[in-house]
Amino acid sequence: MTSPVEDPHAGARVLTRGVAAEDATLGLILLHGRGAPASDILHLGELIAPPGSYVVGPQAVGHAWYPAGFMAPLEANRPWLDSALSLVERLVVELEGDGLDRSRIALGGFSQGACLALEFAARRTGRWAAVIAYSGGLIGPPGTALVKGGSLAGTPVLMGCSDMDPHIPLERVHDTATALEEMEARVDERIYPGMGHTVNDDEVAAGRELLASAATATTRE
Numbered sequence: 001m002t003s004p005v006e007d008p009h010a011g012a013r014v015l016t017r018g019v020a021a022e023d024a025t026l027g028l029i030l031l032h033g034r035g036a037p038a039s040d041i042l043h044l045g046e047l048i049a050p051p052g053s054y055v056v057g058p059q060a061v062g063h064a065w066y067p068a069g070f071m072a073p074l075e076a077n078r079p080w081l082d083s084a085l086s087l088v089e090r091l092v093v094e095l096e097g098d099g100l101d102r103s104r105i106a107l108g109g110f111s112q113g114a115c116l117a118l119e120f121a122a123r124r125t126g127r128w129a130a131v132i133a134y135s136g137g138l139i140g141p142p143g144t145a146l147v148k149g150g151s152l153a154g155t156p157v158l159m160g161c162s163d164m165d166p167h168i169p170l171e172r173v174h175d176t177a178t179a180l181e182e183m184e185a186r187v188d189e190r191i192y193p194g195m196g197h198t199v200n201d202d203e204v205a206a207g208r209e210l211l212a213s214a215a216t217a218t219t220r221e
Contacts, residue, residue, distance in 0.1 A: 008061050009083040014091070017042050017055040021098035024054035026129060026215040027105040029091050031113030032057065033135075034064045041110060044199065048108075048132070048207040050215040054100075056091055060084065070115040070139045071172065081116075081139065088120045106214060108132035108207070110199060111167060115139050118176060121157075125150030125183065129214040131157040132207045134199045135165055137172035138179060146179035157187045158210050160203040162195035 015038045021027065028049050032041040038057040045055040065084040066077035074081070088107070095105050106129040109117040114136025121131045122138055125148070136159070138146045157180055161173045170191070177189040188210075192200060 006079055007083045007086065008080055009058075009065070009087045012061060012087055013038070013059045015039065015042055015057045015059065017045060017057070018049060018053045021054045021095060021100070023052075024098075024100060025052035025104070026050065026054070026211065027095040027098075027100040028053050028055045028211065029088060029095075029105065029107050029117075030055060030057045031065070031088070031107075031109030031116050032060065033109070033111030033113050036063065036110075041113060044110065044204070045108075047204050048211055050208075050212045052215060053211070054095075054098075056095075058087055058091065065112050065116050069167075070112065070137065071141055071169070073141050074139075077139075084116055085120055085123070088116065089124070092124075102129075103127045104129050106130040106132065106211060108134075109136065110134040111136060111197065118180075121152065121155065122146070122148045122180065122183065125152055127153035128155045129217075130210050131155060131185070132210065133157070133159045134203055134207075135161045135168050135197055137168055137176040146175055147182050150183065152180065152183045152185040155185045156210055156214070157185045158190070158203075158206055159187060160190040160192065160199070160206070162197065163191050163193050165195075165197050167197055
């Protein structure tokens with residue numbers, strides 16, 4: 001058995017909203033920010049998820065997915081980051097077991113959760129229903145190779161962030177968008193002057209529109 005120290009998020013509590021997974025048109029995994037409860041990101045999910053969605057919100061142990069900043073050396077965030085990525089993978093596998101293939105699974109989050117969602121998608125390439133990152137970027141110190149290899153096969157990605165976010169450098173947002181485009185994602189990057197570290201109404205509306213479009217596409221297949 002893996003010890004909690006090696007896999008700190010192994011026993012993470014998982015909250016859900018929406019229809020039963022086996023009845024869902026779309027699965028949505030949402031990841032909360034540092035210090036926040038999963039219920040907060042699930043409230044956001046209620047604003048953006050279309051009818052017929054199954055929404056999953058895991059709770060990070062200690063209310064943080066990893067201890068240091070997202071641009072710290074990777075070793076500073078291990079084993080928590082590896083454990084968080086493994087948890088998301090387990091949730092994806094569970095959704096697949098309920099009949100939702102990856103093209104019907106969307107990933108999203110805010111702040112630290114947005115960084116985790118982006119990093120997971122970049123490492124687990126293929127066609128996802130959507131990726132929504134509110135105030136986030138790919139993880140790793142300056143100089144990290146952000147392009148992971150593989151193709152995101154046209155996955156639509158929404159990235160929204162302030163131009164002066166105190167936690168997310170604008171350059172990393174731009175570099176993340178460029179890296180994802182090189183991996184063949186369709187990126188909608190929205191930068192908001194002077195917004196701060198939050199989610200605004202335009203981002204909520206854009207997320208709602210993106211997920212509605214993704215859900216409609218799955219029903220046509």
